[in-house]
Amino acid sequence: MIANIIQTTGLTRSYGDICALKPLDVQVPEGEWLSVMGHSGSGKSTFMNLVGGLDRPSAGSLSVGGEDLLALTEDGLARFRREFIGIIFQQHHLVPYLTAVENVMMAQYFHSVPDEAEARSALERVGLGHRLKNRPGELSGGEQQRVCIARAIINSPKLLLGDEPTGNLDHKSTIMVMELLRELRSEERFTVIMVTHNQEVAAWGDRTIYLDDGVLVRDERANSR
Amino acid sequence: MIVIKLIPHAVSWAVIALFLVRGFHAGRLMVIISGSGGFALGALGALVLFRLLPPESAFGIIRGGLGVSLLLLWGVAVMAAYRPFWKRTTYFEGTGFTVMCACLAGCMAGAVSASRLSGSGTSLAPYLALILVGGALASYAGAVEKRIPEWFIVGGPSLAAVVVALLLYGSSLSLRLDLFAPLTMKVMKFAHDFVHQFMESMLIPDHVFIRSNLWKYIGVLFGKEIGFWGALVIWFTPLLLIVYAIQFEPLPSVAHIRQGAERRRLLAVFIHIRRYRLIPALLAVLVLTAAVYRSCVPSVEYWDPKPIVVTATPVGDIFIPRKGDIDLEDGKLHKYLFRQGGKEARFFIIMGPSGKLTVVLDACAICKPDGYGQAEGTVICYYCKTLIPLDTVGRSGGCNPVPLAFSEKDDGVHINAVTLMNEWDNTVQTTTKVKGAGK
Ligand SMILES: Nc1ncnc2c1ncn2[C@@H]1O[C@H](COP(=O)(O)OP(=O)(O)OP(=O)(O)O)[C@@H](O)[C@H]1O
Numbered sequence: 186m187i188a189n190i191i192q193t194t195g196l197t198r199s200y201g202d203i204c205a206l207k208p209l210d211v212q213v214p215e216g217e218w219l220s221v222m223g224h225s226g227s228g229k230s231t232f233m234n235l236v237g238g239l240d241r242p243s244a245g246s247l248s249v250g251g252e253d254l255l256a257l258t259e260d261g262l263a264r265f266r267r268e269f270i271g272i273i274f275q276q277h278h279l280v281p282y283l284t285a286v287e288n289v290m291m292a293q294y295f296h297s298v299p300d301e302a303e304a305r306s307a308l309e310r311v312g313l314g315h316r317l318k319n320r321p322g323e324l325s326g327g328e329q330q331r332v333c334i335a336r337a338i339i340n341s342p343k344l345l346l347g348d349e350p351t352g353n354l355d356h357k358s359t360i361m362v363m364e365l366l367r368e369l370r371s372e373e374r375f376t377v378i379m380v381t382h383n384q385e386v387a388a389w390g391d392r393t394i395y396l397d398d399g400v401l402v403r404d405e406r407a408n409s410r
Numbered sequence: 411m412i413v414i415k416l417i418p419h420a421v422s423w424a425v426i427a428l429f430l431v432r433g434f435h436a437g438r439l440m441v442i443i444s445g446s447g448g449f450a451l452g453a454l455g456a457l458v459l460f461r462l463l464p465p466e467s468a469f470g471i472i473r474g475g476l477g478v479s480l481l482l483l484w485g486v487a488v489m490a491a492y493r494p495f496w497k498r499t500t501y502f503e504g505t506g507f508t509v510m511c512a513c514l515a516g517c518m519a520g521a522v523s524a525s526r527l528s529g530s531g532t533s534l535a536p537y538l539a540l541i542l543v544g545g546a547l548a549s550y551a552g553a554v555e556k557r558i559p560e561w562f563i564v565g566g567p568s569l570a571a572v573v574v575a576l577l578l579y580g581s582s583l584s585l586r587l588d589l590f591a592p593l594t595m596k597v598m599k600f601a602h603d604f605v606h607q608f609m610e611s612m613l614i615p616d617h618v619f620i621r622s623n624l625w626k627y628i629g630v631l632f633g634k635e636i637g638f639w640g641a642l643v644i645w646f647t648p649l650l651l652i653v654y655a656i657q658f659e660p661l662p663s664v665a666h667i668r669q670g671a672e673r674r675r676l677l678a679v680f681i682h683i684r685r686y687r688l689i690p691a692l693l694a695v696l697v698l699t700a701a702v703y704r705s706c707v708p709s710v711e712y713w714d715p716k717p718i719v720v721t722a723t724p725v726g727d728i729f730i731p732r733k734g735d736i737d738l739e740d741g742k743l744h745k746y747l748f749r750q751g752g753k754e755a756r757f758f759i760i761m762g763p764s765g766k767l768t769v770v771l772d773a774c775a776i777c778k779p780d781g782y783g784q785a786e787g788t789v790i791c792y793y794c795k796t797l798i799p800l801d802t803v804g805r806s807g808g809c810n811p812v813p814l815a816f817s818e819k820d821d822g823v824h825i826n827a828v829t830l831m832n833e834w835d836n837t838v839q840t841t842t843k844v845k846g847a848g849k
């Protein structure tokens with residue numbers, strides 16, 4: 186039996202009167218690729234931020250990789266994010282005045298110590314071996330997103346979170362990024378949670394959940410792929 | 411009063427004990443027992459020395475022990491610097507080694523603390539009290555050590571550094587045990603002799619051809635500064651070697667770990683711990699700095715009288731009554747200044763332990779004439795900080811103040827002004843030969 190890497194019961198997050206996430210029960214088995222869909226404001230990012238330890242729930246229980254996130258201190262949560270989570274956003278959040286390699290090394294630095302050789306090989310793995318010394322401004326959107334992927338996986342996370350990572354990309358770049366992610370996942374065996382608006386992108390996953398107004402309304406398992 | 415004097419020694423012994431317990435993994439109780447045992451041995455040993463030997467020899471022996479611990483620290487430091495994998499050696503482990511080290515450290519701490527009791531006789535009781543307090547402090551330090559966080563790691567070399575630094579600090583609190591001031595003198599003399607030898611071997615007659623502005627540079631080698639800096643180098647080099655050894659200890663081999671993140675995490679943990687391991691060594695540097703400071707600015711209260719101006723009768727007789735405005739028999743140093751023909755000379759009169767008055771110049775045959783002060787049964791040369799026991803004041807040689815002929819008549823001391831001026835000139839001429847830099 187595969188253990189659940191994520192397990193929530195009654196997970197709730199409200200901002201004052203607004204209840205962004207109504208009590209939610211989800212289990213995600215280790216190694217699964219889960220797509221999260223739903224219209225704007227339905228609580229997808231809220232869910233992801235909770236799972237990634239970027240935000241704390243208002244109520245309910247949340248265990249990720251065996252850690253009870255509610256019980257962790259701020260330091261514990263920071264360590265959890267550092268060692269357990271890789272995140273890719275729609276906006277790339279790369280440091281504009283650092284080169285691609287330096288951006289990856291920065292993630293190494295916050296995790297432990299920088300290692301340039303390893304950072305280079307990570308960029309080579311995402312097909313950017315020829316763009317190591319370029320700054321984000323000199324890279325295309327798809328290339329930037331691949332730098333983000335290299336940065337997200339450099340510390341060998343067990344859980345990779347993507348919040349609409351392909352939202353700004355054209356069709357061709359989207360396919361390239363998704364293929365890259367699939368390839369990396371088959372090598373590194375991390376779990377993926379991917380928030381998207383795009384049905385086609387969601388279809389790359391093993392399973393799709395649909396949120397509506399903070400409520401889980403549908404939970405579909407892909408039958409092919 | 412004595413209790414106050416002992417407080418810094420007690421504190422440093424407690425800190426030594428704490429570091430011993432943290433530094434040795436052989437078991438808290440054993441370290442405490444062997445440390446306290448050593449402390450008792452050291453204190454009793456000091457008592458025996460004070461009973462059997464004249465104070466100067468007794469202090470000399472304890473000071474010798476301190477010197478040896480500094481040498482040991484040098485050894486440890488050189489080994490640490492040459493041997494980055496200090497931790498991996500097995501010579502410095504094991505129960506026997508631990509007991510020996512704790513015992514030795516305790517012994518030195520005990521002897522240094524006990525030497526502060528020497529002023530108040532040689533009865534056993536205060537020494538026993540000191541030993542009891544030492545044992546209690548060691549046990550207390552053992553209890554406190556449990557509360558110090560895990561990350562505070564004390565490696566072998568740092569332990570040696572802290573212990574020796576604290577011992578030297580303790581010794582710097584007492585003029586008679588202080589190592590630093592004599593060391594500066596030794597270094598100074600060495601530099602001095604070296605220059606002379608060098609010039610001799612080069613067949614340069616050193617006082618004829620060398621112009622005064624050249625002396626300005628060579629004079630540096632004769633000055634007090636060279637002694638000070640040289641002694642600083644001798645004191646701090648081992649600590650710096652140890653800091654270097656820790657800071658540049660090679661990273662562990664992680665090549666066999668395939669996953670980059672895991673590899674880097676191990677390195678990060680190592681670097682993190684290494685940083686913490688520097689703390690004790692840096693602490694030792696601080697303590698030693700305090701010791702140097704104490705040595706250069708001793709807290710001992712000197713009896714440092716202002717010279718009283720005296721005049722001579724027309725026939726050149728200087729008379730100082732035994733019991734005039736000043737009581738010459740009070741055991742204190744009384745300093746006088748005599749002027750004649752634009753020159754001046756200083757001398758002092760003191761009653762020694764034997765009850766006899768002694769008249770000496772306020773200068774010695776080897777140092778710049780900075781004069782003397784009085785401290786704890788001694789007079790001290792301000793220039794070289796040498797302590798001259800009171801019962802040897804009046805004898806000539808070394809840094810002893812130059813004796814002056816005098817006679818006792820009419821219930822006072824008579825000194826011949828011409829003799830005084832001549833003696834002063836002769837003495838001071840040789841010791842101020844090197845343009846103000848002193849010799
Ligand atoms: N920090 C906040 N303070 C107040 N309300 C918030 C905050 N963050 C999110 N919300 C609200 O919570 C709800 C869910 O927001 P969330 O960002 O999760 O939506 P989303 O599904 O990611 O939408 P989108 O697809 O547009 O990114 C929204 O109504 C939003 O306004």
Ligand SMILES: [Mg+2]
Nearest residue numbers: 229230231348
């Ligand atoms: Mg969103």
